[in-house]
Amino acid sequence: MPQIGIPRALLYYQYYPMWRAFFEQLGAQVILSPPTNKDTLRLGASRVVAETCLPVKIFVGHAISLIDKCDYMFVPAIRTMEPKVHNCSKFLGLPDMTRAVVPEAPPILDVDIDVDKGKRELSQAIYKLGRHFTWNPLKIKRATEAARAAHLDFQNRMWTQRRTPIQVLKEIFPELESDEELIEEGDKTIALIGHPYLLYDKFVNYRLIHHLQRLGSKVVTPEMVERQEIDAAIIKLGGEAYWTYEGEVVGAGGYYLDAEVDGVIALIAFGCGPDSLMISLVQRYAKHVGKPFMTLTLDEHTSEIGLLTRLEAFLDMIQRKRRVGFPV
Amino acid sequence: MKVGFPHGGNIYIPLRTLFRELGVDCVVPPPNSKRSLNLGTKYSPEGACLPFKLTLGNLIEACEEGADLLVQARGFGICRLGYYTRIQEPILHDLGYDAEVMKFTLSENFKFIGILKLFKRICDGASWLRILRAYHFGMSKFRDLDEIERLVQRVRPRELERGSANRLFLEATHAIDDADSMSSLKRIKKDYIEKLKGIPQDPDADPITVGIAGEIYVVLEPFANMDIEVELGKLGVEVRRKLSYYQWAKYNFYLNPLGINEWRAVRKAAYPYLRRDVGGDGWESVGEKVLYSQEYDGMIHLFPFTCMPETVAQNIMSSTKEHIPVLSIACDEQMGKVGMLTRLEAFVDLLEHRHCQKRRGTP
Numbered sequence: 289m290p291q292i293g294i295p296r297a298l299l300y301y302q303y304y305p306m307w308r309a310f311f312e313q314l315g316a317q318v319i320l321s322p323p324t325n326k327d328t329l330r331l332g333a334s335r336v337v338a339e340t341c342l343p344v345k346i347f348v349g350h351a352i353s354l355i356d357k358c359d360y361m362f363v364p365a366i367r368t369m370e371p372k373v374h375n376c377s378k379f380l381g382l383p384d385m386t387r388a389v390v391p392e393a394p395p396i397l398d399v400d401i402d403v404d405k406g407k408r409e410l411s412q413a414i415y416k417l418g419r420h421f422t423w424n425p426l427k428i429k430r431a432t433e434a435a436r437a438a439h440l441d442f443q444n445r446m447w448t449q450r451r452t453p454i455q456v457l458k459e460i461f462p463e464l465e466s467d468e469e470l471i472e473e474g475d476k477t478i479a480l481i482g483h484p485y486l487l488y489d490k491f492v493n494y495r496l497i498h499h500l501q502r503l504g505s506k507v508v509t510p511e512m513v514e515r516q517e518i519d520a521a522i523i524k525l526g527g528e529a530y531w532t533y534e535g536e537v538v539g540a541g542g543y544y545l546d547a548e549v550d551g552v553i554a555l556i557a558f559g560c561g562p563d564s565l566m567i568s569l570v571q572r573y574a575k576h577v578g579k580p581f582m583t584l585t586l587d588e589h590t591s592e593i594g595l596l597t598r599l600e601a602f603l604d605m606i607q608r609k610r611r612v613g614f615p616v
Numbered sequence: 617m618k619v620g621f622p623h624g625g626n627i628y629i630p631l632r633t634l635f636r637e638l639g640v641d642c643v644v645p646p647p648n649s650k651r652s653l654n655l656g657t658k659y660s661p662e663g664a665c666l667p668f669k670l671t672l673g674n675l676i677e678a679c680e681e682g683a684d685l686l687v688q689a690r691g692f693g694i695c696r697l698g699y700y701t702r703i704q705e706p707i708l709h710d711l712g713y714d715a716e717v718m719k720f721t722l723s724e725n726f727k728f729i730g731i732l733k734l735f736k737r738i739c740d741g742a743s744w745l746r747i748l749r750a751y752h753f754g755m756s757k758f759r760d761l762d763e764i765e766r767l768v769q770r771v772r773p774r775e776l777e778r779g780s781a782n783r784l785f786l787e788a789t790h791a792i793d794d795a796d797s798m799s800s801l802k803r804i805k806k807d808y809i810e811k812l813k814g815i816p817q818d819p820d821a822d823p824i825t826v827g828i829a830g831e832i833y834v835v836l837e838p839f840a841n842m843d844i845e846v847e848l849g850k851l852g853v854e855v856r857r858k859l860s861y862y863q864w865a866k867y868n869f870y871l872n873p874l875g876i877n878e879w880r881a882v883r884k885a886a887y888p889y890l891r892r893d894v895g896g897d898g899w900e901s902v903g904e905k906v907l908y909s910q911e912y913d914g915m916i917h918l919f920p921f922t923c924m925p926e927t928v929a930q931n932i933m934s935s936t937k938e939h940i941p942v943l944s945i946a947c948d949e950q951m952g953k954v955g956m957l958t959r960l961e962a963f964v965d966l967l968e969h970r971h972c973q974k975r976r977g978t979p
Contacts, residue, residue: 337930337934339921339922374692374895376924377695377895377896377927378894378924378927380892380895381892381894381898381932383891384889384892387889388889388931388934389931398891400892526702527702530702531699558663559663559927561665561696562699564665565661565699565702566699568703569703
């Protein structure tokens with residue numbers, strides 16, 4: 289049984305159930321890299337040039353941790369998931385980049401996902417990926433269907449039950465490392481916006497959700513917003529979506545700034561191209577509606593204490609605003 | 617109505633000519649300066665890239681001079697560039713300039729038709745014939761300037777009196793900018809080519825060659841790259857550069873829709889290392905390194921700080937089998953000229969050493 293390694297980074301948080309269903313249906317075993325730790329970042333950062341953004345450094349670290357642990361490594365190149373909505377260059381070049389910076393990695397299985405090119409190209413790409421395991425097109429088709437069903441189920445559970453990807457993943461695959469439950473009550477509600485690989489990687493954000501809850505606030509995340517609301521918010525802030533993950537930042541930001549929350553915190557990575565511009569749209573809107581808004585930029589020099597200080601100051605400000613009814 | 621547009625190398629020359637021929641009032645913003653950079657940096661999101669900041673500075677300066685119609689590029693699936701207008705427009709409005717921003721879409725297949733339509737919209741009333749004529753004149757200037765620049769790149773490292781080719785080039789740029797008819801343009805071009813060929817050159821010169829690749833804006837905007845070509849010329853280095861706005865326009869406007877791509881060989885060379893377009897000029901940067909590793913002595917890779925496609929390219933470039941020294945320079949608003957000169961000198965020293973060894977035949 290071939291073993292497929294999947295790095296626990298970047299798109300893992302959105303597509304893991306789908307990928308796992310696909311490979312298991314084709315008779316492969318999926319190996320997941322261990323959760324991010326200090327070494328992941330250290331090893332990853334030592335391979336790539338300094339300007340590479342933090343999530344990619346962590347991805348490379350995860351890829352390194354899979355060396356000698358699997359027969360293949362799965363790294364997709366996702367260009368578009370919806371027509372005319374493109375992904376960041378770093379996602380497009382991910383398989384080639386991993387091959388270049390981790391030459392000792394197991395052979396990399398890549399697949400070009402480009403919805404813009406049409407259904408035919410897409411199914412051909414998936415077929416090409418499946419050919420590594422079987423010659424039978426029907427089997428590949430069945431695996432694709434299973435993957436699709438798994439993905440829809442995963443999304444459904446998130447949206448209907450208002451839970452984070454980590455919680456749902458834990459529910460589907462009980463062997464995964466557990467995460468703190470989101471607490472339903474708190475005297476303030478704080479919305480977190482940003483990419484899942486920043487929000488749900490406890491190492492990267494220094495357990496931000498945990499700290500927010502400890503300080504007495506209820507946390508809501510982009511996954512808890514209806515798809516239509518996200519699309520409406522993107523239109524409200526700046527027109528049609530341009531980046532694949534615009535919904536998590538602009539959409540969720542635009543929605544929460546108008547919703548019944550006390551403050552919005554955006555998590556972005558230093559050096560992230562799309563974020564650097566998208567966040568300015570949200571910032572402008574926050575100023576317009578006068579809701580407390582804070583941007584936390586993460587890089588490998590971020591310290592937990594610094595982050596906590598800013599968090600406490602932000603929450604204090606909300607508290608005071610509420611007490612005096614003073615506009616911030 | 618006054619039209620304004622951002623700078624980018626010598627792109628202002630054909631645009632100014634075009635608008636003049638069409639009888640449209642146009643404001644060429646002052647050349648990129650410390651002030652445009654400061655203005656751009658002040659009002660941009662902090663993580664934005666250098667081209668964003670500089671073009672925003674240009675647009676603000678154009679508005680200050682009374683422009684009320686701005687032309688800026690946009691597109692899909694390239695890089696941050698496609699998103700520029702969405703951020704720059706509200707910034708300009710916040711500053712109190714209510715200029716309309718017209719977008720030229722770069723991701724269309726038929727950009728030629730797109731740009732003609734854009735001109736038609738700007739100068740309501742001009743006939744298609746007049747637009748085509750003006751367009752042709754502008755492009756001719758662009759072509760001649762490109763040709764002269766290629767010659768200047770060859771003369772610079774060989775001239776006996778340093779700086780004379782560059783002086784002539786600046787003169788030629790002004791003369792071409794001022795030319796008002798096709799015949800005078802032809803004369804100017806012939807004149808300057810003769811003058812450039814007449815510059816006394818060192819017959820024994822064997823300059824080292826350095827290729828310049830990277831992100832098109834910083835490669836072609838002398839202010840963004842601190843005049844790197846002139847500085848390399850002073851150090852006696854011959855610069856080879858495949859990127860140019862004229863070539864870009866020529867291929868993107870007429871030849872790419874016909875299936876002819878100037879980058880085919882370069883992309884093929886990059887294929888073993890990078891199999892897909894990553895937006896911007898990332899694919900081409902990798903390809904140029906691989907393809908020209910025999911031809912050039914060294915390469916300089918220029919890109920704006922945090923540029924997404926070029927970061928991917930830079931990560932891949934260092935691991936190719938074809939080896940050639942590459943100096944990667946990230947350009948941003950913090951860059952200092954002296955720091956860059958030091959790096960250039962060290963790089964050129966290294967290349968000269970290798971060049972001598974190669975000539976002597978020792979490994």
